[in-house]
Amino acid sequence: MNVDHEVSLLVKEIQRLGNKNADGKTSVKFGVLFNDDQCANIFEALVGTLRAAKRKKMIDFQGELLLQGVHDNVDVILLKE
Template identity: 70%
Template sequence: MGLDVEGEVKQLVEEIKRLGGNVDGKTTVKFGVLFADDRCANIFEALVGTLRAAKKRKVIHFDGEMLLQGAHDHVDVVLLQE
């Protein structure tokens, strides 16, 4: 079974909408909130990989190349496409 990256990115968008708030007209969530969420933990085997894939597709934005739990808990993950 191959990884359904598109499906995971779509699911990530839904989870960001569920957990995030509106900041300057964009839905935004802290990485730590996403990472600590039980539902996200159950859905995404590799949350960091899904975030990177979504960023590459310009679906989300965050500062830096990669987000690490603890070190980047306060980094904003911003939804670019609703």
């Protein structure tokens, strides 16, 4: 799949699963994204898609890489709606 397409799908999933934070930006916990059945069916490599979206400055999260279990409570913040 094309990276831009995957990033646009990721944005839609963050909007679907997330909530507005104090800054008015949509935010979702990594664990919620990772454990969602619909996301699992869409993304073969969710972590790779998250890194690509971060490089494109579409999202932000703390650290370079998110791992299931260890980073389940890390916020993935949508920078561009």
